[in-house]
Amino acid sequence: MTDTTHTTQAPDDADILLSVRGLSKQFLTGSGPVKAVEDISFDVRRGQIVGIVGESGSGKTTAGRCLLRLVEPSSGKAIFDGVDLFSLPEKALRAYRRRLQIIFQDPYSSLNPRMRVRDIIGEAIDTHGLAKGAARQARIEELLTRVGLSPEHASRYPNEFSGGQRQRVGIARALAVEPELIIADEPVSALDVSVQAQVLNLIQELQRELGLTMIFISHDLTVVEYLCDEIVVLYLGRIMEQGPARSVYAKPRHPYTRALLATAPVPDPNVRRERVILQGDIPSPLDPPSGCVFRTRCPHAIAACAETVPTRETVGPGHSVACIRQAELAETYQD
């Protein structure tokens, strides 16, 4: 059933660690069904960092949770190393839990306040029986050192740490099971700028040294541009544009991407960009606009936008856009 909605077939590429196809998630709420994520497809290559960008209600967090089956997806596939994660029974999924991990946004609520750091990291090790006794202790210390903390921190409770240090503990917990793919959900958004840089450096070091693949969920376009290789732009649960980060940032082809880039504050008072200030609010996901969901705020919307859901059109190598006017608008963008 879902196969017909795909514009692309799952590619037969050994480089691809995770291939998401037609991921959809509907929540049933008191006021009716909400399509939080609607027909999302993208690939994650080994060793790459894929950025998922969007504002509130874009479904970026739900998409990440679905990939980990923390939220059960409504439909779609997530082929991880040849196996569809979404069709795995709970038992078989447990083995895969070790290979995919998550880092959270809020360094406060992501650590159990009643567990010592040693037990937080130890639980990960124990769950998969990775080490026991002295080896377990050594592994915990190694992980703490690896994320820039010291072994003495093992006996402390989370409340004895600063936000940045807590985030490091969360990273150590994720690393404890030696995952291949890490989903980082706004991991630096709650941190101060100077601490944010420390954590971003740590994430990169780990990514390089451990050969990690990463999905980096964020609303911060500056960080994503710096960090990510590929980028997926979400709006109201749909993909507006996706492609190599450099190409998307250099030549954004969707009006929404352009607006996002134009409104992201840049720490330079001399930058006077074309100001594309979107009017109005993000519509309620309970009652999304017909056709293209972005049309109610799009400066280029025409009558046809209300009628057809735009399909993704390829505009460059790996770069695709869901906008029926992308070809004609592309000309006005040349500058």
Added chain:
Amino acid sequence: MAAASAPSVDTPRISTLILQRKTLAIGLAIIVAITLLAVLAPLIAPYSPSKLSIVNRLKPPSSTWFFGTDEFGRDVFSRTIYAGQLSLLVGAAATALAATVGITLGLVAGFFRKADGIVSRIIDAMMAFPDILLAIALVAALGPSLATVIIALGVVYAPRLARVVRASTLVIRELPYVEAARALGVPTWRIMTRHVLRNLVSPILVQATFIFAYAMLAEAGLSFLGVGVSPEIPTWGTMIAAGRQYVGQADWMTIFPGFAIILTVLSLQLVGDGLRDLLDPRLRKDL
């Protein structure tokens, strides 16, 4: 490193922590004293609680009878400390039963959406009845005895705990650290105990101290109404019930067991409040 300025790594001794909280220390001291009095009653009581002495009936408190005597001439002081044994036993046993049932139901309802509908309905239905009416009905159905009073009170108060546990579980199960545990593949029962239950210790303890107090009061109420334990067995409730007829001429018969209940309930509340602060590591550093 930066954390060097954070509080010391050593966890202070539990005794130090308790002593630093005056109300907790006072509450604990009173509870311990009352419990000791009750347990050591055979050694402390100047008279047997059941020794009749028609000559000395309804004597006011004096140096011979600290709390006076009742309508059969029994020593009220001796009876009060003996009665503590059963009153505390009923309170503790009913609380333990309520906790076991309530925590289990609450966790199951909070964690498994499918079970929630049924469990929540039952909880709501039970809480719709006044405690004492429900207890009376249960005791009547099971036949009055010490065990049925305990069971009845345990069942009556279990929904209170279940509700607290369910509500907190619903919140905690959505927290990122629970998600992290799920993402790690930690089995559900471990998540329920390690991540959820451990963070519920303080609300459970607070509720448990309340239930302890309520159960003691309810036992007194049941005895007072004559549906509790046999009137011959001294509990604070049966003593007050017996003293009721003599309130005008021998108020000490009700005042002293009544005071015992009040003191116990009050100190339980102090302990509950103190423990809540003590058990929360987030508050611990603010000593």
Added chain:
Amino acid sequence: MAMSTPNADNHPDALADDIVLRAEDLRTHFIMGTRTAKSVDGVTLTVRRGQTLAVVGESGSGKSVTSLSIMRLLSHPGRIVGGRLLYRMRDGGVVDLATLSDKRMRAIRGKEIAMIFQEPMTSLNPLYTVGDQIMEMIRLHEPISRHEARIRARRMLELVEIPAPDKRLDQYPHEMSGGMRQRVMIALALACNPALLIADEPTTALDVTIQAQILDLMRRLQREIGMSILFVTHNLGVVAEIAHEVAVMYAGRVVEQAPVHDLFARPRHPYTKGLLACIPDAKRDRAEDGTRKMLNPIPGSVPSVLALPAGCAYAPRCPLAEAHCESVPPDLLNASPEHLTRCWRHELL
């Protein structure tokens, strides 16, 4: 105009004509038993008429406490323990907000100085319609009828570009989106035409496209009404968009104040320089072939306000620090006539 010794003249009228607010060596401490949190410990800053001063700092820098001190809305045990807060009233008189009576302060709040917060939901009363709240605000300060107040309230909603203002007047805060609520907060703040608006992280909780709308609105309102704005934020990108002048705070002090272009072009405090260097910038931090360079974070972390170092609070993290920096706290020095810095070694920057 900017003095290197701020207390040189103690006469209240020593406020230059174009200055609306001047904090001089403001100290706000939180005294808890034997411990004292020196959240604000020597803040000197200047807000000019019709301009926006952005106060930027990380968490714990004292930026929010500074704005609450100006409004005198400190919660217990916070207290202004020193310094002056010279404010020029609309009638031209100068008052020291730090020592003003509570009664006179109440008359100033809303009418002379208004404030908006990060989370508009918590600063709006959920039980009243937004119309009622704006009308109440107006009638608190001006003796006008309900009918007139409603007309004014409607005009305020139009001013902040809220569509269908008549309908919105009768709505409750929870019926609105975050962006709309922040507009309502701005309307509420501006209802009595204050001379100074204090905005504490007003766009932090908003999405970028909504943030852009609010920043745009604030700029437009300032142009039209001519109010001065003290804009508290942690986001240097937002600073670059909205500020005329910038005051950078670190550990309870303003370590640098300068016109926005000067500050970004040549920061004269190593902390400011460090902050700018650690914000990722793909153009600077990624090579031609796309490979990333490591960022340059500031080492260590912010000192606790419970135990500030004796000398410069930034010295333990500063690449330029020498022995002198660690023992003697730097004065506010002039790096150029309009550029103030608390760094002994600013000439090296």
